[in-house]
Amino acid sequence: MIIITGANGGLGRLITERLLERVPSQRIGVSVRDPEKARELEDRGVRVRRGDFGDPASLADAFEGARQVLVVSTDSTGADAVHHHRTAVEAAAAAGAERILYTSHMGSNPSSPFAPMRDHAATEAALRESGVPFTSLRNGFYASSAAMLLGHALETGELAAPEDGPVAWTAHADLAEAAALALTGEGLDGTTPTLTGPEALDLADIAAIATRLTGREVRRVVVSDADYRASLLARGLPAAGADLLLGLFAASRQGQFTPVDPTLGRLLGRPTTALAEFLRTTITPTG
Numbered sequence: 001m002i003i004i005t006g007a008n009g010g011l012g013r014l015i016t017e018r019l020l021e022r023v024p025s026q027r028i029g030v031s032v033r034d035p036e037k038a039r040e041l042e043d044r045g046v047r048v049r050r051g052d053f054g055d056p057a058s059l060a061d062a063f064e065g066a067r068q069v070l071v072v073s074t075d076s077t078g079a080d081a082v083h084h085h086r087t088a089v090e091a092a093a094a095a096g097a098e099r100i101l102y103t104s105h106m107g108s109n110p111s112s113p114f115a116p117m118r119d120h121a122a123t124e125a126a127l128r129e130s131g132v133p134f135t136s137l138r139n140g141f142y143a144s145s146a147a148m149l150l151g152h153a154l155e156t157g158e159l160a161a162p163e164d165g166p167v168a169w170t171a172h173a174d175l176a177e178a179a180a181l182a183l184t185g186e187g188l189d190g191t192t193p194t195l196t197g198p199e200a201l202d203l204a205d206i207a208a209i210a211t212r213l214t215g216r217e218v219r220r221v222v223v224s225d226a227d228y229r230a231s232l233l234a235r236g237l238p239a240a241g242a243d244l245l246l247g248l249f250a251a252s253r254q255g256q257f258t259p260v261d262p263t264l265g266r267l268l269g270r271p272t273t274a275l276a277e278f279l280r281t282t283i284t285p286t287g
């Protein structure tokens with residue numbers, strides 16, 4: 001039995017789909033907070049059980065009989081996130097899993113200025129402490145985050161953000177396929193090399209891509225951290241969210257998301273998805 005958590009989220013659902021192409025549905029189980037939302041998977045023969053990292057008893061049930069558990073990192077940060085990830089790792093070990101896989105990040109680092117990177121490093125420590133063989137998938141920075149950073153720039157014509165550094169943007173679809181391969185034995189042991197897309201691009205490059213794709217100029221404008229923070233607060237973002245984003249720019253300036261690695265392309269046996277290709281599918285021409 002292969003158990004995947006977070007199968008109602010973007011990455012977890014894609015991993016489940018890629019796995020369904022490789023193994024019989026009866027060998028796949030998903031652990032989700034809301035089983036109702038996974039009814040379609042159940043109809044296709046996938047075992048659906050409720051599992052919430054905040055409720056260890058639910059995980060004992062959701063992970064029952066697991067040979068492998070893939071833990072998808074949650075969308076929160078800080079002590080709660082680490083506690084939840086640690087709970088999931090411990091539940092997988094208690095369920096007798098022979099391998100635990102985890103969706104880490106290329107920037108995993110205990111002293112990163114970007115908070116989620118510290119959480120990933122702490123979770124990787126929990127994996128090492130579990131005593132169970134593990135695979136920590138060091139996923140590249142999501143290409144969907146580049147689309148998010150582009151935000152209103154398509155309407156305003158200005159991509160205003162703090163100074164940044166090049167980032168090896170990586171598509172969910174490629175990472176999901178890699179995770180399915182790792183689960184089916186053609187994969188990777190321990191902490192993987194970083195699994196990245198084909199090139200590292202900064203916001204000036206992204207503005208240029210957006211200009212090409214929409215036919216309307218998008219200008220990259222560098223603003224100070226303080227001005228950016230103030231603009232985020234004015235738009236209603238809580239201070240904690242603004243500080244989280246500033247941490248992203250600080251880590252990016254340090255080059256923490258820059259190195260491009262060939263491992264993902266090799267694993268997939270095809271070129272990885274370029275950011276321009278990804279943005280072409282997500283940007284609607286405005287002009």
Ligand SMILES: NC(=O)c1ccc[n+]([C@@H]2O[C@H](COP(=O)([O-])OP(=O)(O)OC[C@H]3O[C@@H](n4cnc5c(N)ncnc54)[C@H](OP(=O)(O)O)[C@@H]3O)[C@@H](O)[C@H]2O)c1
Pocket residue numbers: 005006007008009010011012031032033034051052053054072073074075076084103104105139140141142145
């Ligand atoms: N590599 C990167 O650049 C990058 C960027 C952004 C985020 N991430 C990380 O990648 C993860 C997956 O990305 P995504 O696009 O799939 O995000 P998403 O669609 O927002 O999904 C978030 C996932 O977190 C799970 N979750 C939240 N709280 C949970 C809890 N208490 N117990 C169990 N599961 C919980 C959800 O589980 P359910 O399915 O049960 O709802 C959901 O699958 C994110 O959560 C985040 O940790 C990475």
